[in-house]
Amino acid sequence: MAKRGYHHGNLRQALVEAALALIEAKGPQGFTLSEAAKTAEVTPAAVYRHFEGREELLMEIARQGYEIFIDVMVYASGRGATALARFEATGRAYLAFARKYPGHYQAMFEAGLNMSRDPELARLSARASEVLEAAAAALTERLPEEKRPPAAMFSAHIWALSHGVVELFARGTSGARSPFPPEDLLETGVGIYLRGLGLIEPDS
Structure with a gap:
């Protein structure tokens, strides 16, 4: 099964949407990049192709x-x-x-x-x-x-x-x-x- 971010064809925006959901749940300081990657259904390494941190x-x-x-x-x-x-x-x-x-x-x-x-x-x-x-x-x-x-x-x-x-x-x-x-x-x-x-x- 294809990962959600790649399937959508816009991994960068998929990570943004994942982070938005986490911010609403935990606040802007309450999540990690790994959690954003997991929510977007991609590997943590994939995040760093789009965001340094x-x-x-x-x-x-x-x-x-x-x-x-x-x-x-x-x-x-x-x-x-x-x-x-x-x-x-x-x-x-x-x-x-x-x-x-x-x-x-x-x-x-x-x-x-x-x-x-x-x-x-x-x-x-x-x-x-x-x-x-x-x-x-x-x-x-x-x-x-x-x-x-x-x-x-x-x-x-x-x-x-x-x-x-x-x-x-x-x-x-x-x-x-x-x-x-x-x-x-x-x-x-x-x-x-x-x-x-x-x-x-x-x-x-």
């Missing part, structure tokens, strides 16, 4: 994840009649991506990858940041310049809030600790932040 495999997963993530965020940032609606859509898209692509998400944000080792991965990461920064800049355009936060700082705050909601309440069993849906937690948190900047009216 586990970190290189994780980097490939992260690269693929960022490509999907950017597409999702760009699409979301174009949805809505106002800058506020489009900005809020990017937050919801962040949660949706983390839910739909948990293995990619963990490789991107939890594997501790050294971005400087891979220029393409660094470029994609920067591009993802630029999408959120652009949405933040559009939302703060109407503020007086002296009261306008730097778009990079604004987007970093929202990114941190989104990431925190995902980590604590949107993945795994930890979500049981919250009586509120992750989307509601993010929406109310962002709302408090935006009210503080004067970008939306206070609740009556």
Whole structure:
């Protein structure tokens, strides 16, 4: 019987898919290349024809994840009649991506990858940041310049809030600790932040 990776004709991607399954089960640091090879039904030696080590495999997963993530965020940032609606859509898209692509998400944000080792991965990461920064800049355009936060700082705050909601309440069993849906937690948190900047009216 042919090995699965060879049968599919794309052993490299078969290893990526195998590693994604292992990441979802054990986390980005909880598997070995040998386990990835076993899951893909190939010999451990076959792995090294495509990846020098586990970190290189994780980097490939992260690269693929960022490509999907950017597409999702760009699409979301174009949805809505106002800058506020489009900005809020990017937050919801962040949660949706983390839910739909948990293995990619963990490789991107939890594997501790050294971005400087891979220029393409660094470029994609920067591009993802630029999408959120652009949405933040559009939302703060109407503020007086002296009261306008730097778009990079604004987007970093929202990114941190989104990431925190995902980590604590949107993945795994930890979500049981919250009586509120992750989307509601993010929406109310962002709302408090935006009210503080004067970008939306206070609740009556």
